[in-house]
Amino acid sequence: MKITHISSLACLLLGVLFLSCGQAKPNIVFIYLDDLGYGDVSAYEAGSLETPNMDRLVNGGVKFTNGYASSATCSPSRYAILTGTYPWRNENAKILPGTAPLLIDAAQYTLPRMLQDHGYTTGIVGKWHLGLGSGDVNWNEEISPGPNQVGFDYSYILAATQDRVPTVYIEDGQVVNLDPNDPIEVSYEENFPGEPTAIDNPELVEMKWHHGHNNSIINGVPRIGFMKGGDAAKWSDVDMADHFLEKAQRFVRENATLDQPFFLYYALQQPHVPRTPHPRFEGKSGMGPRGDVILEADWVIGEFMKTLEESEILEHSLIVFSSDNGPVLNDGYYDKAVEKLGDHTPTGPLRGGKYSLFEAGTRVPFATYWKGSIDPGVSDALVTQIDLMASIGALIGAEAKAPDSQNLWETFMGKSQKERSEFILEATTKTALREGDWVMIPPYPGPAVQHQVNIELGNAEEYQLYHLEEDIGQQHNLAKRNPEKLREMIKKFEEIRGTSGSRIQPLELK
Incomplete structure (x- = not known):
């Protein structure tokens, strides 16, 4: 289908028309999972896991069968969803180490900055993985630039991924619970003298590494990269999902007002490795830790939705549900994801997976949900996460300033089958x-x-x-x-x- 481009002026007029009909600007929530495949959500009828809370979003809104992340890996997709820009335009947009500088230029116009400019309180809770600082970060001081310098009023993040150091939470640029007498040091080049690694101290490893994850050991899990110090600040892996849920719920409760809308980018870490389900979910799926953490993520989403309902703002909240790229089973640890897969098909009918140019690398679960405003339905229209910036801009009467992002607002609202042409x-x-x-x-x-x-x-x-x-x-x-x-x-x-x-x-x- 050939797309008809709508001018910036027309986008603004559409937004003004929407708002003039008596509708307040909606809260906007991105629920963004990590390595969740097209077939991992039961609403897509391709696997054997049951994900009722994800299904509520997918079946209760517009279920996109041709919805794409921009990339088959994490950092590039996260760059694209927040900037409305193809990641291949930035030569540094690739999988980043935990010590990488901020990938998004602090002067770049971003989706959260656009929302800030139009009266939104903005927050991110969860995985960041877009770099921090300008190089050679001192983890014992304020870390800047970061999320707060590209449009977020509030940030509570892990710097990179759960399998990379530093294994600490960062709130508004400060490492949480840091003891100044136990400073953090991080390196991706060489180990610190006397610090154990999976190679030298296999007896300390509780989760066996398969490839690449053989450096510093934190909580019995060997990681990518080397870290020293910061013991009081280190996270508990099995509590991470609960921890991020509590922070997301708090953000909602503190900003649950119809006077000023909010934007929350809720970036869950599941089902990325290391898969460390809370004991409540251990063994629940019968598929090993990968299946367990998907069920854990589904529960988390259900609890988050309850918070929106209890705060009486569900009908005033547009929710976008998706994943940063396709699935992978063995991604660095022996966790029986392959052996216990059974008849579940994380890729659904698609070929490839994470890292792949084939469809399963970038075609992902993708849905828009807005109770009372979006009618349930299925769309085969070609849409991408890059298009969210221009589309949300049209919704609120803002100019997105992101040339790669296309205004598919009516498609995301289930009112049209207009799609990207390419x-x-x-x-x-x-x-x-x-x-x-x-x-x-x-x-x-x-x-x-x-x-x-x-x-x-x-x-x-x-x-x-x-x-x-x-x-x-x-x-x-x-x-x-x-x-x-x-x-x-x-x-x-x-x-x-x-x-x-x-x-x-x-x-x-x-």
């Missing part, structure tokens, strides 16, 4: 084109399968062309049978992406 998806700095029902993947060097995680990456020596309506599992490469369509998509890809860095090769079809 989308450049990304996986580990490599890109491909989706246009209509077609996907074109250029030739890329490298292994076809990342054997450590057992995921097909989409690398091949030849062009790949798939028609998703007829072949959602991408089993039939149509490049040689459809040379004209392939040439058309290559041209479109080059127009959007540019040839620099695209690795497009001369087209030779026999």
Whole structure:
């Protein structure tokens, strides 16, 4: 479907029209999971886990079957959802270490900054993973720039991922519970003298590492990177979901007023590794820790929804539910995610997974929910998380200032099937084109399968062309049978992406 672009002026007029109909600006909540696959949510009818609270959002709002994260990995997708910008435009938008500087330029116009400018109180609770500071962060002082410098009034985060150091919470730029007599030191280059690691001290490891996670040991879990000190500030892994839930609930209760709306970016850490379910959920899924933490996340979402209801603001809150990229089973620890999978299919009918250019890398659970304002329904429209900034801008009468973001407000509201005409998806700095029902993947060097995680990456020596309506599992490469369509998509890809860095090769079809 060819998209009709709406001018910035028209977007503003739509927002003004909406507000003039007596509707106050809604609260806006992003519930954003980590590595949750298309088939992990039972509303998508592709797996065997039961996720009733996620289903409430998906089935009670607009369920998107063609909803995409921008990338098949975390930091790039998080960059895109907050800036409305393709992550491949920023050469540093890749999986970041815990010591990376802030990825978002502090002067960049962001979604939370746009909302601030239009009267919103803004907050983030959960995983950040977009870098902090300007380099060489001193974790024992105020850490800046960070979320509070790119549009968030309040932030309570973990710096990177649960499997990376530093293993501490940071509130408004300050490490929580830090003892100044036990300063924190962090390095991703070399260990600190005398500090145990999974390699040198395997007897201290309670969660066995499979690949890559063999540095500092915190709470019996070996991590990526080295850390010394900060013992009083270290988090409890099994309590993390409860901890973030309490902070998200507090933010809602403190801002539950119809006089001033709020924006909450609630970024859950599940089901990313290390999967450390609270004892209440241990063994509950029968699928090992990965299944358990998905059920834990589902419970957390249910409790959060109760808070919106008890605060009498559910009908005044637009909720966006999604994931930063597709699923992965073995992602660094032996936790029986593969052995106990059973007949569950985290990718649903899709090929690939996290890190992959195939569909399961970026096509994710995606729903918009607004009780009383969005009628339940299913949409096959092509939408992306990048489009949330322009669409929310249209909703509140703001100019998004994000050229890659398209105004699909009526689609997100379930009033239209208007969609993107094309989308450049990304996986580990490599890109491909989706246009209509077609996907074109250029030739890329490298292994076809990342054997450590057992995921097909989409690398091949030849062009790949798939028609998703007829072949959602991408089993039939149509490049040689459809040379004209392939040439058309290559041209479109080059127009959007540019040839620099695209690795497009001369087209030779026999």
